[in-house]
Amino acid sequence: MERSLETQVSKAVDAWLAWLPRWEPATHRGRVAPCRRCFGSPVLSAVGLGADVPHGVQHGLSTRVKTIVDRSVAEYTAQNLPMLQAELDQQAARNRARTYLPSEGLEPEFEGLPMDPEPQPGAPFLFTIAGLAEEVDAAIPALPPLTDEAKAALRQEVSLADDFANMVGREVCTILLHHRVRVQAAVTQYVEPQIAAMLDELTRSLDAPFDPRDPHA
Template sequence: MERSLETQVSQAVDAWLRWLPRWEPATHRGRVAPCRRCFGSPVLSAAGLGADVPHGVQHGLSTRIKTIVDHAVAEYTALNLPMLQAELDQQAARNRARSYRPAEGLEPEFDGLPLDPEPTPGAPFLFTLSGLAAQADSDVPELPPLSEEAKAALRQEVGLADDYANMVGREVCTILLHHRLRIQAGITEYVEPQIEAMLDELTRSLDAPFDPNDPHPLP
């Protein structure tokens, strides 16, 4: 029997809470561009995860919830939108033909994130994962072109799929409101202490910028 949306959201939050104790603050340089999945996400607003919550924590939950919406839309498409489904099937077959697919099979905490770190000025990469993936993609033949009538019909079905995704998304957000307390409890227990420890360490380093035990202090 198909699980209800309430059950799926509850299980997604459960999985996120099981992962949360393993989260650690990132030590690498932050990215300039915001995450398109998380920035301004109504899912995160419904969950009570504001801008003061680290992005890695947000991303782990938003990706799990997105999977629920995507699955619901996929079922709706398969049952009601034959032209869009055929197009998706062709694209899926094309993707399977690629020899290199680094973005597939990732854990929810990494799904949707850029494949490569931000480059350091003056130190270009010899190669990038995204570049290798693009090269593999260029080796696969393009899908056959559609007629203008087919394009118009496909756009109409895409619009219907978008409307359904928005409807499911609103329902999921309503369900998430009921999980806010335990989401916040997880943040309080596992995330806030690490943030406070980082701030304390920063304060100590600002108060004592030079190590008193340094045998070679600056003149």
């Protein structure tokens, strides 16, 4: 597993490095709630992407690495945890019955992010993407109930899956330490100049709040 994980992590970092030159600072209003996938992520700590790095840069890497962990846990579950696998299979069947899946097929840079922007005070949305998806979900029959014994057995298998995920996550973070230098170099090359340019522009705007060419200024 170790060699396989090393290959997968290396490919994930390579893909992120190939994408990073296309990154641009977001111009829309930032979100109030932190990203649950990136906030305090040990994956980002392993490669040195701290709070001073824009979230879009962080999210593209953390999502790719999460996919590796999820894939390993899925393989372990299929081989060792039959009750949990059965539940996942039933949930997958429900998902296939949905006619509207707005969160499916997204690029890694957008996976796991909220589907709708933060609402503006006093300007409610007529509808939201998340709301439309919930309406579709409500029309799909719920999964059959479990007995108390089945629930206890399922909780045990979920605990085993969590333990395995934590083990894989720690191993992935150890592997990522070997990629820290090139991740930091890429941030220095592609991200920091754009942030510096934004700060320079902000400084000029604060020093000259009115356009000298505007006759009404």
